[in-house]
Amino acid sequence: MKNSLIIFRKEIKEVIRNKNIWLPILIITIMFSIIMPLIISLVSGSIFEDEDTIKFMTKVFGDVEDPEKVFIGFIIKQFLIFLLMIPAMVPSLIAPASILMEKENNTLEPLLGTPIRTRELLFGKALTAMIPAFVISTINFLILTLVLDVTIYIKMGYIPLPTVEWLIVALILSPILSFLLTMISVIVSSKSTDIRSAQGIGTVIIFPIYLIIGLQIAGFFLINITYLLLACLVFLIFCPILLRIAVRIFDRENILTRWKMKA
């Protein structure tokens, strides 16, 4: 554990110094946690002055007592999915950078020549990706909750968050997703020599999230507690499988003889 923390401390300093990692995270956080909810909250009143919108809302939700409240609930479900972008994105930006920098500088051999064990190295690298993902997701969750609660309270006089779905995403699904993405990034990074292409995994993972948002807007389905718990279960099944693959890849001999290294 001590050795993993040594790795973690060094890596986190490097992450803080590397604006290529934290700048996209900062932009996404500001966009999805502050700007977008503010815009939507501000314009939501005018949406219901448009006849076509009311027709569309009725088509999607049926005849409801308070369409504006239903609409807010619908929007919150969209943001729920946005919350997953951070735990998906952060590990897929940090883990490849951390592993591929080692390859680029040929530091893996001298590092493995110290008393550190490979599982401690893997754990240290995983912490470097997962702890920022958890911290940033939580901050993101708190900011978004605060922004939506304040603006909706001012406009409509009630506090909609947090909901049970919201808490499942923030406290269960996000950590599971960041663990999965960390393991996937470790596996992809071992086969890659280029940071950018390894980080591309984040883009690939974010795409299904956009798809879910699109399908929700199109009215195909609505995220609910059952769907979320089901997603947690499916992801949990994948966790030990991916961990096993990552541990096998993070074998001393594998790293030095089979990993694709920079010439």
Next chain:
Amino acid sequence: MITVENLTKEFKTVTAVENISFNIDYGEIFSFLGPNGAGKTTTIRMLSTLIGPTSGTIRIDGRDPKNDGAYIRSIIGLLTESPGLYEKISAYENLNFFSSFYDMPADKRTSNIEKYLKMFGLWERRDDLAGTYSKGMKQKLALSRALIHDPKILFLDEPTAGLDPASAHMVRNFIKNLKEEQVTVFLCTHNLTEASSLSDRVCFIKRKIIRIASLAELQDHGRNKRIKIIFKDNAERYRTVLEKMEGISGMEIKDNTLSIFVEEPEKSNPVIISELVKNNIDILYVNEIKASLEDIYLELIRDEGTR
């Protein structure tokens, strides 16, 4: 200190090292010599517990790398072929980071970092990013890293590569002095002058071990004993006289210089000289030449290639 028995390492389609055995004593400087791809780095990686052997046994300080890898890595210092430094952190931070993995008190760590940075002339630039260092400075920093925890065994892969002559001289002196502290040094180098000036024994390897001996033993062997004679005129004229003499195993002639290979110089030299004088041959210069490690290396590797 290091015992290797019948060690073999096979990769998918290649046998990198085949059935090698040797022992290295405490405080010995042991050089591993061989062409590229001979299995030197693979052997270092096996000895430093980075990779496991396909077969055979290794004991480092009496311990088996399979079971005591972390202990073995705690008593060895490893200088890899490439310096392998974190370029985006400072030299001081590099040493501080690597030294954190060893069980040493914080003040000892700090004093060792200072000691080696000063020794290698890097102290003034300790806060500069390692990436801004020149090739030679990086090599010195990597060497400092290998020494930072005062290891009992040092594995050095090309320690003076990239260093200027003065720095290389300083590093060689430092390695020599390690002997007094009973540090065992396993040296891989293509610099044969360096190997001959530092090593207690050298090991020639080309997948298998070709020979292990001290430099004196190697020079004392067969064709390695040579006499150089410079005549007043072309040496070719005396070939017939020399060919009749006993104890000469071979000769090379170039203009008025003759190199002859003798089995027992103490016995043959006086006979050869007196025979030449008897034949009224004018001799300008006679000298016994000890073969250099380079001569021996080239001969052994060539012989191995023709087998």
